[in-house]
Structures are given as structure tokens and as C-alpha cells.
Amino acid sequence: xxxxxxxxLDRYTVPAYREKALExxxxxxxxxxxxxxSRIRAERxxxxxxxxxxxxxxxxxxxxxxxxxxxxMAVYLPKSLIWSETWFWTFISLxxxxxxxxxxxxxxxxxxxxxxxxxxxxxxxxxxxxxSRLTLFGMIDVIVIGAVSAVMAVxxxxxAWQVLLYSTVPYLLMCMGCMLIFQEIREESAVFYCGAxxxxxxxxxxxxxxxxxxxxxxxxxxxxxxxxxAALAGAVWQTVEFVKRMxxxxxxxxxGTIV
Numbered sequence: 001x002x003x004x005x006x007x008x009l010d011r012y013t014v015p016a017y018r019e020k021a022l023e024x025x026x027x028x029x030x031x032x033x034x035x036x037x038s039r040i041r042a043e044r045x046x047x048x049x050x051x052x053x054x055x056x057x058x059x060x061x062x063x064x065x066x067x068x069x070x071x072x073m074a075v076y077l078p079k080s081l082i083w084s085e086t087w088f089w090t091f092i093s094l095x096x097x098x099x100x101x102x103x104x105x106x107x108x109x110x111x112x113x114x115x116x117x118x119x120x121x122x123x124x125x126x127x128x129x130x131x132s133r134l135t136l137f138g139m140i141d142v143i144v145i146g147a148v149s150a151v152m153a154v155x156x157x158x159x160a161w162q163v164l165l166y167s168t169v170p171y172l173l174m175c176m177g178c179m180l181i182f183q184e185i186r187e188e189s190a191v192f193y194c195g196a197x198x199x200x201x202x203x204x205x206x207x208x209x210x211x212x213x214x215x216x217x218x219x220x221x222x223x224x225x226x227x228x229x230a231a232l233a234g235a236v237w238q239t240v241e242f243v244k245r246m247x248x249x250x251x252x253x254x255x256g257t258i259v
Contacts, residue, residue, distance in 0.1 A: 096171030
């Protein structure tokens with residue numbers, strides 16, 4: 001058998017080495033690689049598409065609750081005659097924490113058991129999803145509060161700066177507290193603690209109002225501005241700390257909860 005194989009090999013003439021043939025092979029291989037890469041880049045989701053695509057994954061009741069709060073603030077409260085002006089602004093202040101609590105309920109759903117399998121096959125990590133969803137909610141809430149401010153200013157129910165100030169400051173305080181809770185509470189009960197923080201904020205506002213303190217006068221606007229600046233700084237700080245503790249694409253989730 002070996003002798004026959006050797007005889008056949010001896011009769012076989014090895015073609016001469018052609019450098020041009022090697023160059024053609026390399027050129028064709030690179031052309032195929034470039035074609036595949038360009039096709040992958042064309043089909044891959046961009047960051048902009050990924051950001052706006054988050055709207056599809058937000059739960060429907062989240063949008064309904066936001067629309068409901070906006071309608072109550074812009075339509076029902078200005079037309080209601082049973083509330084005094086002071087209590088009117090009190091309810092405007094309570095709307096801010098409610099908007100933020102709706103966001104917290106949706107955001108915490110990203111860090112539940114069963115997400116790790118999806119994450120490991122995705123281009124963007126949960127950090128990207130969280131930041132995109134957080135930015136999206138922030139933009140929507142700015143639109144809601146801005147629209148309510150414009151409607152109230154046009155209808156004469158109140159000045160736009162009052163709506164912006166009295167609703168944004170509690171909103172930022174609520175956001176700061178939720179981010180801190182997300183860092184410290186790893187269980188599914190984190191949303192419950194966020195709700196407790198919202199009740200605490202609302203209770204504080206109601207107690208101050210019941211004591212007869214005129215917190216919605218023009219003289220207290222500077223205090224509201226200082227509180228808003230402090231709340232904004234705290235919210236940004238806690239958000240940055242929370243994002244840092246997310247880790248990387250592999251260790252963002254540990255047994256269904258954030259690391």
C-alpha cells in the first residue's frame with residue numbers, strides 16, 4: 001500500500017509557486033471580510049436606535065400613570081374650587097414624587113432574576129439600558145412638567161415658574177432618595193422603600209402646610225431654589241455612585257440582583 005502511494009506521489013508534479021496567486025487569495029479573503037463587516041455594521045443597532053427603542057419596553061401602565069398625573073395637574077386641579085390656593089400648590093408639589101416613583105418602579109424591573117441570559121447576548125449592557133431608560137424618563141417628565149406649566153400659565157391658574165419650582169424640587173429629592181435606596185437595598189423590596197420615601201416626603205410637605213407655614217409665598221422662592229440646587233446635586237451624585245456600582249457587562253447581576 002505504501003509502495004503504491006509512493007509511486008503515485010512520484011508521478012505527481014507539484015505546480016510551480018506563483019506569488020500572484022497568493023496575493024489574489026489574500027485579496028479575495030479581505031474583500032469577503034470587508035463585505036461581511038460592512039453588512040454587520042449596517043444591520044447592527046446604533047446607540048440612537050437603542051435609546052429610542054427603549055420606549056417599546058416601558059410598561060404601558062407607566063405611560064398611562066404619567067398621562068393621568070399630567071391631566072390631573074393641568075385640567076382637574078385648576079378647575080376645582082374646593083381647594084384653596086395654598087393646598088393647590090401643595091398637590092402640585094406632591095405630583096413630583098409620584099412621577100419619580102413611577103420611574104423607580106419601572107427602572108428596578110431591569111435588575112430582576114432572569115435578565116442575565118438576555119444581557120449576555122446583547123450588545124449593550126444593563127448599564128446602557130438603565131442610563132437610556134433614566135434619560136428617557138427624565139425627558140418625558142420635563143415635557144410633562146413643562147406642558148403643565150404652560151397650560152396653567154395660559155389659563156391663569158398660576159405662574160409657570162411656580163409650577164416648575166414647586167414640582168421639580170420634590171421630584172429631585174425623590175430621585176436622590178431612590179438612587180440611594182437602589183444602592184443599599186438589593187432585594188425586590190427596593191420599590192417598597194422608594195414608596196415609603198415618597199410617603200415620607202409627602203407627609204413632610206403636608207405637616208409643614210398644616211402648621212400654617214407659608215412655604216408657597218414669593219418670599220420663600222430663594223429657599224426653594226437653594227433646596228432645588230442641593231437636591232439636584234444630590235440626585236446627580238447618587239446616580240453616578242449607583243452607575244459605578246453596576247460593574248461591567250459580566251458582573252452587573254449577581255443571582256438576579258445588582259452587584
